[in-house]
Every structure is written in C-alpha cells, then in structure tokens.
Amino acid sequence: MIAIIAISFFVMIFIGFPIAMAMSCVTMLAILLDPTVDAIVFAQKAYSGSDSFALLAVPFFMLCGQLMSEVGIVDVLVDFANTVIGWVRGGLAHAVIVAGALMAAITGSANASAAAIGSISTGALQKEGYSGGMAVSIVAASGGLGPIIPPSIAMVIYCNMTGMSVGKMFVAGYIPGIILAVAYCVISSIYAKKHDLPKHKFKGGKALGKSVLVSIPALVLPVIIIGSILAGICTATEAGVIGAVYGIIYGIITRKLTFKGFWKCMKESVLGAAGPMAIIIMSNGLGYMLTRNGLTTVLSNFFANNATNYVVFYLMIIVVLLIAGMFIDGTASMLILVPILMPIAKAFGLDMMQFSMIFILATLTGGLTPPVGALLFIVSGTANVPLKDCVKPVIPFVLSMCLLCVLIIFVPEIVTVLPNLF
Numbered sequence: 001m002i003a004i005i006a007i008s009f010f011v012m013i014f015i016g017f018p019i020a021m022a023m024s025c026v027t028m029l030a031i032l033l034d035p036t037v038d039a040i041v042f043a044q045k046a047y048s049g050s051d052s053f054a055l056l057a058v059p060f061f062m063l064c065g066q067l068m069s070e071v072g073i074v075d076v077l078v079d080f081a082n083t084v085i086g087w088v089r090g091g092l093a094h095a096v097i098v099a100g101a102l103m104a105a106i107t108g109s110a111n112a113s114a115a116a117i118g119s120i121s122t123g124a125l126q127k128e129g130y131s132g133g134m135a136v137s138i139v140a141a142s143g144g145l146g147p148i149i150p151p152s153i154a155m156v157i158y159c160n161m162t163g164m165s166v167g168k169m170f171v172a173g174y175i176p177g178i179i180l181a182v183a184y185c186v187i188s189s190i191y192a193k194k195h196d197l198p199k200h201k202f203k204g205g206k207a208l209g210k211s212v213l214v215s216i217p218a219l220v221l222p223v224i225i226i227g228s229i230l231a232g233i234c235t236a237t238e239a240g241v242i243g244a245v246y247g248i249i250y251g252i253i254t255r256k257l258t259f260k261g262f263w264k265c266m267k268e269s270v271l272g273a274a275g276p277m278a279i280i281i282m283s284n285g286l287g288y289m290l291t292r293n294g295l296t297t298v299l300s301n302f303f304a305n306n307a308t309n310y311v312v313f314y315l316m317i318i319v320v321l322l323i324a325g326m327f328i329d330g331t332a333s334m335l336i337l338v339p340i341l342m343p344i345a346k347a348f349g350l351d352m353m354q355f356s357m358i359f360i361l362a363t364l365t366g367g368l369t370p371p372v373g374a375l376l377f378i379v380s381g382t383a384n385v386p387l388k389d390c391v392k393p394v395i396p397f398v399l400s401m402c403l404l405c406v407l408i409i410f411v412p413e414i415v416t417v418l419p420n421l422f
C-alpha cells in the first residue's frame with residue numbers, strides 16, 4: 001500500500017497536479033483500497049487538520065507582509081540597508097541580503113519576501129554588473145531567510161503539528177538566520193571581487209542618520225511581534241493581528257494606503273494563505289493513511305539498522321529532505337514527514353529543538369533547488385530570467401544552507417542557547 005501511495009503521488013505531481021489535490025486524490029485512493037477504513041475518515045482528518053487557532057497566524061502574517069509591501073516599507077528597508085552596507089564592493093547585493101533579513105523579521109514568508117524584494121532589486125543588481133542568474137539567486141536566497149528569521153509561518157505550522165513552543169522556536173531561528181545572511185554576503189563578495197564590480201562611496205553620517213530615522217517604524221515592528229510573544233502578552237496568532245493592524249495604521253498615517261490598496265492586500269493574503277492551508281488540510285489524511293499502513297515502522301527499522309549514531313541519522317534525514325525538496329513544496333514535505341520522523345528522532349534521544357531547526361532548514365533548501373524551487377520560479381519570473389541561467393549561481397547558496405545544517409549537528413548551541421534563556 002505504501003508503494004501504491006508513493007508512486008501515485010509522484011505520478012500526479014509529475015503530470016502537473018497541484019500538491020493539495022494530489023494529496024487528496026492519493027488519500028481517497030488509499031481509503032478505497034482499504035476496506036477497513038470508512039470514507040468519513042477523509043472528512044474527519046481534513047477538518048481536524050485545519051481546526052486550529054494557531055493556524056490563523058498564517059493569513060495574518062501574510063496580510064502583514066502584503067501591507068508592508070503596499071505602504072513602501074520594503075523600499076525603506078532596501079534604502080536603509082544600502083546606506084549602511086552599500087558602500088563596500090558588491091554592496092548592493094549585501095544590501096539586498098540585509099533587506100531580506102529585515103523583511104523576514106516582518107513577513108515570515110519566503111515567497112512574500114522574495115516577491116517583494118525581487119520586484120525592486122533584480123533589475124538594479126543586473127545594472128550593477130551581476131548576471132541575471134546571480135541576481136535571481138541572491139534575491140531568492142534572501143527571500144529564503146523568511147521562514148528562518150522570526151516570525152516564521154513555517155515555524156507556526158511546525159509547532160502546530162508538534163506542540164512545541166512557538167516563542168522558543170522563533171528565538172531559535174535568530175542565530176542560524178544571521179549565520180546564513182553572513183554566508184550569503186561572503187558569497188556575494190567573492191562574486192563581486194571575481195567580476196570586479198564597482199565600489200560606491202559611503203553616503204556619510206548625515207545620510208545614515210536620516211535613513212535610520214526613516215526606517216524606525218519598520219525596524220520596530222519585529223521587536224513588537226517577537227517581544228509580545230516572548231513576554232507572554234499574546235500568542236503568535238494575536239501577534240500576527242498586531243502586525244497587520246500596525247501596517248494599516250502606518251499606511252493611514254503616511255497616507256500610502258488607499259482602500260483599493262488595502263483590498264488588494266486582503267485579496268493577495270487570502271490567496272497566499274489558501275495554498276499552504278489546502279496542503280495542511282489534505283496532508284492530515286495522507287499522513288494518517290501512511291502511518292496506518294506502517295510507514296513509521298518501516299522507517300524506524302531502516303534507521304535503526306543503518307544509522308550507527310546520531311550524526312549518521314541526521315545526515316540521512318538531511319539527504320532525504322533535500323531530495324524531497326527537489327520535487328515537493330517545503331510545506332508539503334514538512335506536513336508529510338514530521339509526524340513520521342519526529343517519533344524516530346525521539347526514540348534516538350535527540351534534542352527536539354536541534355532536530356526541528358535542522359528539519360526546517362533542510363526542508364526550506366528545496367525552495368532553491370530545481371525542478372520545484374518555488375523561490376527561483378517566483379524571482380526569475382519577475383525578472384524575466386530563464387530558470388536554467390539560475391541553476392549554477394544558486395549552488396553556493398544551497399551549499400551554505402547544507403553546511404549550516406551540518407554545523408548545527410556538531411554545535412547544537414547555535415539553536416538551543418537562546419531558547420534556554422526563556
């Protein structure tokens with residue numbers, strides 16, 4: 001049965017089925033082939049998969065990101081980053097990466113961050129001398145910081161599945177996110193020196209002070225969101241509402257938010273949240289049928305027989321997730337594999353925060369790897385750059401994420417030191 005489910009699912013994905021539809025069709029097929037399972041299970045699992053207050057954070061953080069883009073905060077962040085670091089060689093790429101990190105601290109969505117930054121940055125990077133493929137790779141990698149640096153929609157979904165603390169998971173993402181951002185800047189610097197890209201003058205202390213002043217409303221939002229969660233003032237969902245209301249108030253005060261613009265943000269956030277929510281709803285039934293047919297036992301025996309220690313176990317999981325990410329959306333991979341792999345990780349006696357961050361990082365790497373590579377598709381589409389031109393330039397960014405996963409295996413304090421303070 002497991003083989004039938006797996007083959008049917010990948011065939012549907014290959015011929016172009018939306019992931020949520022493929023999940024639902026495969027689940028119904030498995031139910032029909034198993035006479036001991038009542039068809040009502042499909043509806044029950046679909047309902048229970050979406051009946052969660054925590055998941056309301058997804059559309060609210062989406063709305064927050066859309067509002068930030070609509071009222072011009074993305075431009076403010078890019079200008080701020082460019083003023084701070086744009087004067088070094090390859091500084092524009094550094095500015096885009098820093099802006100991506102700051103945008104990540106607001107939206108929590110890789111796709112939203114990549115789309116917002118890409119719309120204003122890819123053309124400028126190409127004019128600066130970066131190839132189209134490299135420009136797309138820089139923006140896509142910067143957008144990929146969204147689910148790592150809190151708040152993170154991926155972390156909200158993960159914690160909703162596992163029962164882990166959203167606040168502690170958020171805090172655990174800061175150090176890995178900063179390490180990745182620094183690694184991306186190093187990659188960009190090497191590229192800039194190799195191709196002798198121009199070096200700009202520092203704009204001066206006055207320009208820097210003005211940029212900081214203008215950026216304060218944008219920079220204070222992540223402090224409000226994360227601070228309110230860690231202080232126990234509100235949940236992640238309520239923090240998402242606070243972020244959305246903050247964006248509305250900012251737009252009204254600056255007169256940059258019209259009713260038409262607000263309606264556009266509402267529509268885009270609903271459409272943006274619909275995809276992940278559909279996958280969440282349908283994955284619950286699929287996960288149930290896989291578990292019922294013994295996939296957890298099969299994998300447990302496999303890891304028990306082949307993983308001689310925890311390092312080998314982690315490396316095997318990273319490889320599995322990287323391969324899955326090449327063909328399946330990151331959210332889908334997470335929803336299918338977490339219920340299966342987490343019990344195995346607990347049986348190995350692994351630290352759950354360490355396991356969770358490695359899992360999330362390895363899963364999100366799929367956003368940069370063809371043939372699925374959602375982030376590459378989004379940015380290359382907005383920049384009119386062929387996807388094949390991005391395959392080679394994106395490799396260093398993918399490798400940096402893989403190396404970070406390996407580093408966390410040997411230095412778990414990277415993800416555990418901050419959560420242990422709260």
